[in-house]
Amino acid sequence: MTSPVEGPEVRDPLEEVARRLLVEIGEDPDRDGLKETPARFARWWREFSGYDAGGAETRFPIVSQGQIVMVSDLAVWSLCEHHLLPFSCTLTIAYKPDGDVLGLSKFARIAHRHAHRLQVQERLVCDIADEVVAATGSADVAVIGRGEHLCMSMRGVRTPALMTSSVFRGAFEDYGPARQELVATVFAGR
Numbered sequence: 001m002t003s004p005v006e007g008p009e010v011r012d013p014l015e016e017v018a019r020r021l022l023v024e025i026g027e028d029p030d031r032d033g034l035k036e037t038p039a040r041f042a043r044w045w046r047e048f049s050g051y052d053a054g055g056a057e058t059r060f061p062i063v064s065q066g067q068i069v070m071v072s073d074l075a076v077w078s079l080c081e082h083h084l085l086p087f088s089c090t091l092t093i094a095y096k097p098d099g100d101v102l103g104l105s106k107f108a109r110i111a112h113r114h115a116h117r118l119q120v121q122e123r124l125v126c127d128i129a130d131e132v133v134a135a136t137g138s139a140d141v142a143v144i145g146r147g148e149h150l151c152m153s154m155r156g157v158r159t160p161a162l163m164t165s166s167v168f169r170g171a172f173e174d175y176g177p178a179r180q181e182l183v184a185t186v187f188a189g190r
């Protein structure tokens with residue numbers, strides 16, 4: 001039986017990036033505790049950038065006309081494109097079905113798909129709204145995000161704060177019943 005020929009170990013270029021980073025901040029990348037860190041760093045960035053939220057859109061026939069569907073307290077993590085630091089964001093996605101309704105889990109998949117990118121929170125909610133419009137065929141879509149950004153909490157101005165960003169389309173644009181129901185749900189909490 002022949003054994004497979006072992007070639008030279010192929011390192012992910014991101015490991016070199018991590019080693020360089022460690023050296024630049026005055027660390028020894030070969031010390032115990034850091035030896036495996038470049039490989040872990042490379043795996044984490046590949047996981048982040050190659051994230052696949054999967055799942056085809058599953059639609060069901062609409063149950064009742066004029067209903068508002070809201071999925072609230074969806075918690076996602078994203079990375080701020082300015083500092084590459086995480087921000088957490090709690091999202092509420094609302095829409096008025098027009099035709100079919102979308103499977104509940106698909107909203108979480110859509111949210112994660114757009115969070116797993118370098119983002120700013122304003123664009124995150126718009127990207128999610130755009131995909132919900134495309135997936136549901138409804139023009140009445142709203143997304144509200146409430147986030148805490150580590151780039152503001154742990155560095156820079158070092159002040160934890162909550163940022164709210166929102167997008168209101170169609171029936172949610174004016175401060176009518178749809179918008180009022182949405183805002184009441186978001187601020188009532190669970």
Ligand SMILES: Nc1nc2c(ncn2[C@@H]2O[C@H](COP(=O)(O)OP(=O)(O)OP(=O)(O)O)[C@@H](O)[C@H]2O)c(=O)[nH]1
Pocket residue numbers: 080081082119120121122149151152155156157
């Ligand atoms: N509007 C918005 N601002 C963000 C978001 N994430 C980070 N920021 C801000 O982007 C800005 C980047 O500003 P710069 O002046 O280029 O960076 P900086 O010198 O590190 O700024 P400081 O954070 O104030 O120290 C900062 O005010 C951040 O707080 C986001 O999702 N939306």
Ligand SMILES: [Zn+2]
Pocket residue numbers: 080081082083084085149151152
């Ligand atoms: Zn930032």
